[in-house]
Amino acid sequence: MSVISPVHSPAPTYAAVLRTPYARRTFGAALLGRLSYGTAPLSLILSVKGTTGSYAAAGTVMAAFGLTGVLLSPARAALVDRFGPRRALVPLATAYALLLVALSVATARPATPALALVVLASGAGALTPPLGPVSRALWSGMLTDRDLLRRAYSLDTVAEELLFVTGPLLVGLLVRYASAPAGLAVSAGLVLTGTLAFVTSPVVRGGTGEREPGTPERAVGRWGAPGAGVLRAAAVAAGVGMCLGAVELLVIAFADAHQSPGMVPWAAAALSAGSAVGGLVYGAVPWRVPTGVRLSALALGLGAVLASAGLSPHPYAMTGWMALGGLFVAPAITSAYLLADESVGEERRTRAGAWVNTAFNAGTTAATAGAGLLVGRLALPLCFALAALPAVVTAVVTLVPVPSAAGAEPRE
The missing domain is CATH 1.20.1250.20 (MFS general substrate transporter like domains)
Known part of the structure; x- marks a missing residue:
């Protein structure tokens, strides 16, 4: 299902991509939420090091966060494909944000047990909302012209690259004027605000990826084994x-x-x-x-x-x-x-x-x-x-x- 009709497709330029109905709103909201992925890791490392005084503990917590995030990524994406972005992303983003806030509170206190931080970080990694994959899936549904889609994907990749450059810079400012745990709280606010703005876009509410409850998928396997x-x-x-x-x-x-x-x-x-x-x-x-x-x-x-x-x-x-x-x-x-x-x-x-x-x-x-x-x-x-x-x-x-x-x- 396509959100726009390509009867008279615009010239395949980056400007044409952004002129697609609701593209700037949807793309901007997703990037706001994805900025959290550039701020949360460094904030987590600095926060854990601050409360435990141990680089080993910081590395262990970060490894738990990254490992659950990577291993469960296909499962989270399968939830989005099965239930649609609104029904899957909002609970995931809410739970992820709450766990980041819990980590912020826990690391703001001195000598918090490392095991508690590992558990919280593992949960946060497991529930990270897949805003990147969902954004790219929406681009594919919005743009039937392959040249425009290639430009959209290129724009998305470059923007993501810049997020992982600006994210640590933002953390640096927060650490200088506030604290590392504040970076975790800001990361929670970014992902929740961005996700809520993203799922209220007309593209998400009425277009690509929204599956009616009970609608069967084609035979693809429960968690979508790749072809x-x-x-x-x-x-x-x-x-x-x-x-x-x-x-x-x-x-x-x-x-x-x-x-x-x-x-x-x-x-x-x-x-x-x-x-x-x-x-x-x-x-x-x-x-x-x-x-x-x-x-x-x-x-x-x-x-x-x-x-x-x-x-x-x-x-x-x-x-x-x-x-x-x-x-x-x-x-x-x-x-x-x-x-x-x-x-x-x-x-x-x-x-x-x-x-x-x-x-x-x-x-x-x-x-x-x-x-x-x-x-x-x-x-x-x-x-x-x-x-x-x-x-x-x-x-x-x-x-x-x-x-x-x-x-x-x-x-x-």
């Missing part, structure tokens, strides 16, 4: 996530080796800036190559750049390689979401996006831990090459044709 196209997208997303998770630590090791710690934020900024530029350019180009092929080519490009970065002779060169690698990041993630979307029917879009999101986050987390074991044991250029390997391998292995959703014509 071949979604698995392909998720596999490459996991490979890209592993690259980025490892490189974040490897850049720090490179800076230490060259006695230039000040380059670390510049390298991170270069990666983010390159990703934003790459995402916007990718969305503006009228591609004729199939999405799956684009995805594999972008992952290969990212792997090649990151492997080459390990040979950098100087911090300036490393920063340049990070900017170049960033050009592939947002386009690769966007392509993964597009491939997952076009591989399933309307009733599974949220789950398809959630599988990609879960794979990317899981890859990032696992590779960060793995890179920590490699640094100091192997030469740094070899570490960079090994970090690039997951993207290259998944791109090559998945570079095979995948049919579209059953009964649907290819949309490329």
Whole structure:
């Protein structure tokens, strides 16, 4: 079901995407709620460290928060696909916000038991509302023009990248003028306000994704086990996530080796800036190559750049390689979401996006831990090459044709 009629589709530009009826309201509300995902993690780490005085406790609580969030992401998305955004997102956002407030109160007190914080953080992670996957599913229902949809997904990916840059900056201001637990309370307010504004949008109330109670789904499994196209997208997303998770630590090791710690934020900024530029350019180009092929080519490009970065002779060169690698990041993630979307029917879009999101986050987390074991044991250029390997391998292995959703014509 489409919210707008594409009889006279506007020119496929970013402005045309935002001129789509209710797009700015819906997109803005979702971004407000998703800003919480940029503020909550750092606020949680700082708050737990403040109350327990232990980095180990902070790491454990954060691991519990991230692990339940990643592992249960497909299940939460399945709830949205089954019951619709309004019926699923509001309870999830309310429970998530309440748990963040509970964490804020608990960490504002001295010497709160770490076990209590682990339980609260695990619950918050498990109930994180999937605003990102739902937003992308709505874009797919609002825009039947694939060129417009690609621009919408690119815009979404770039905006999300910027949220994870501005979120920690906002936490920094809160810590300076208030406290870290206040950051958790603000995160709760952001997600609840954004979600309520999101679900009251006419697009959500009367359009895509709202299923009447008792309406059966097609035979897709209770929690929406992914099909071949979604698995392909998720596999490459996991490979890209592993690259980025490892490189974040490897850049720090490179800076230490060259006695230039000040380059670390510049390298991170270069990666983010390159990703934003790459995402916007990718969305503006009228591609004729199939999405799956684009995805594999972008992952290969990212792997090649990151492997080459390990040979950098100087911090300036490393920063340049990070900017170049960033050009592939947002386009690769966007392509993964597009491939997952076009591989399933309307009733599974949220789950398809959630599988990609879960794979990317899981890859990032696992590779960060793995890179920590490699640094100091192997030469740094070899570490960079090994970090690039997951993207290259998944791109090559998945570079095979995948049919579209059953009964649907290819949309490329």
